[in-house]
Amino acid sequence: MLKGLLKTIGKIYFGHKLVLWMILAVLPVGVSVFMLEMFSNEIVQHIPVGILKQDHSQLADRLERALQSSPVLDVKVNCHDMSECEHAVIRGDLQTFIVLPTDLERRALRLEAPVIPVYSSGQNYLTNMFATKEIRAVITSIGSDLFTASFDDPVKTEIHSVGNIEGNYQGFLALGLLSAMFHLAGMLVAVYIASFPLRDKRVREFYNYAERSWVTLGIASFVPAVIILWLEYMGCYAYTHRMLMPMGFEEFVMVSVAQLLMVICCVGAGMAFVGVTGVMRIATGVSGVIGGPAFAFAGQTYPVMAMPFAVRCFAFVLPLTHVLRVQSMMLLGDVGMAESWNVIKLMGGMALFWTLFGSFAMLLRWQYRLKHDSQIPVVVEDEDVVTVDSLFKGLLEKIRRRK
């Protein structure tokens, strides 16, 4: 049986499988590393802003210098009028512009509280948030020094991001995106492996390689893919986690278990899609429709609780949602660790369901195709036997010559 298993694995994974290795190894790992590199700057800085200086007083100069010295902001343009700044925002050259109004200093010193208008694009959520927060901090600090430098603020606030002290959300976003990559890859790989014998009409060939055992064929087809994807996923996760706080061993084990369960769920789902549809391109399309936008529904960028009920149900069915929950719970230390067990149990149930359903659907599909393919001549790759492929090529050559 072992011999048959190894022979089948060799046949499935190492026989001119460029696409398989692309979707199994090259793309998931490559894209994960790519995303990590993209967020290598970690925090948002140098946001392009403009200043429209209608007041040329010392206070306006002081405000301008303070804005220029902020690491978060980059004063790109000193506009001559509102329209110039406005069009720069529309072109995407500026995120925000600040108007220092006429008589700013004089009116401020006379306690007339002149309003400083800040115009922000609002189209980019992230840069908009950071830019307005920084501008507010810079201007308020200079304003409070004008008259009440001796008065301390009676209430000070400090915002802490639990488990993400540096506020490196991009690091966590990269972890989420790499999970989304492997979520999709799991489905696509399973669809490819399950359906290429159907597409190429080679079910009988693989069945014979597996010594006429469906169990051997199933194990040889899907278990190596699960192991390879899981190992890659763990490696990429550990590599990406460098951007955040160091991981403890227990945390690593817990996340790895969740990742394994997610990969099993996705592979099971991929098998089920092929089992139900029976056609590679349709099953790939279904995987794409479900796995492609899964990250948008998984709750990391936009919380699941703010989504409509039907979408929340869909999000609950996605294994990605749960693996992201486990990853985020790990940020909370021991308390999160205890809570994540419940999610792991749920994922275990999901993995079992998808594996059983996928295996059953595939078994029926393969058995059907085996029966159906029995009318097609066997392709035997032997030196003495003329293969169907070469016969077909010869036939085509004849047709071409005749033409």
Place this chain on the structure above:
Amino acid sequence: MISRLLKVTLTEWKLFVTDPAAVLLLVVAGILYAFYYPTAYVNQTVTRVPVAVVDLDHSAKSRELTRMAAATQQVEVKAVYNDMLEAESAMAREDIFGFMVIPENMEHDLLNKKSTKINIFTHGAYVMLHGTIGTAFSTCALTVGAVSKVKAIALGKKVPSAKAMAMRDPMPLSIQTMFNNTGSYSNYVVPSVLVLILQQSLVIGICVLGGARGHRRFRRNQRYSEVENESMPYRYLGRSLAYFMHYCCFILFYHCVIYNLFDFPRRGELLPMMIFAVVFLASVINFGMCLSQVFLHRESSMQLFLNLSIPILFLANFSWPSYLMPSWMVGLSYILPSTFAVPAWLSIEQMGGDIYDVAPKLYLLAIQAVIYLVLGMTLTHLRDKSKFTTGDM
């Protein structure tokens, strides 16, 4: 000449509306995704985020602060705890996503003109909730602080309260959001994704049909077809025209139906939109025609491009700014039409930009279109000359 071109166009159009795989990509995907994506964000903003207050002070002031927090629209105070551990456990269960800790003796310190510090804790995994909770809690806390400070200034400097208020904040800020002024998440993310949906479905669709052309069964079946034996420029341009007209309908559909249905701002003027549609579709179609020459199996393009959708989306400069990306990545992004198309579309449709505002990006799209046209024609010519081949791709 035109009739020959239109014949190819019509045949190509017939081919892809009768081919289930092509219909799935070139018709269904564009419609399905346009409804599927925005549905998640139909509520647009996050409100009533569940939070808690850890009250260690138990004073009238702390209760006032709790009431203020409960009254804000952004958060909903689900519980008031007596110690931090309870709040942390609730956060781990995701019953709450943040909490504010009111320190012991806060009221006492405020009355004695000592400063006090209020700590706000948010879940480190969610940037959006961090912003919402942080803003809601700190606004409440700073309002309490501002009242105390104004009183202190009025008493210390012996000025009326109106002057004391002006002295506390002599230059108030007024932040005006020019576009997307509701801070809607769907307005931010969906328009960019719609452009990407157009690009990806079109490229994969062309490759699926291109893959079929590379496959021997298609060649065998179609070898006597008049259209397949048409001269290469007619074939290439006629096929491109079919995709162009089909996708113009999609742009119209998004502009007229999807934007209305999901209440996205629709500021696009006719001229910039038409020019955008021409250069964007020309660039994407020629890009797809180039790539379609690589594949021998119809599914391969789907399997490969689905994996690339996420990086392509982030390379489009709408979420993570290009000035924060490594320069090699910015260079790489120049080969993709979406890199210029997404900002151009946002400028036109979301911000009401005129043709001069988007001209630099449209020029780049036009250059891409010309380069890919030449490359696509060359590759098609080479493929026509090639023998029947089989392979894994």
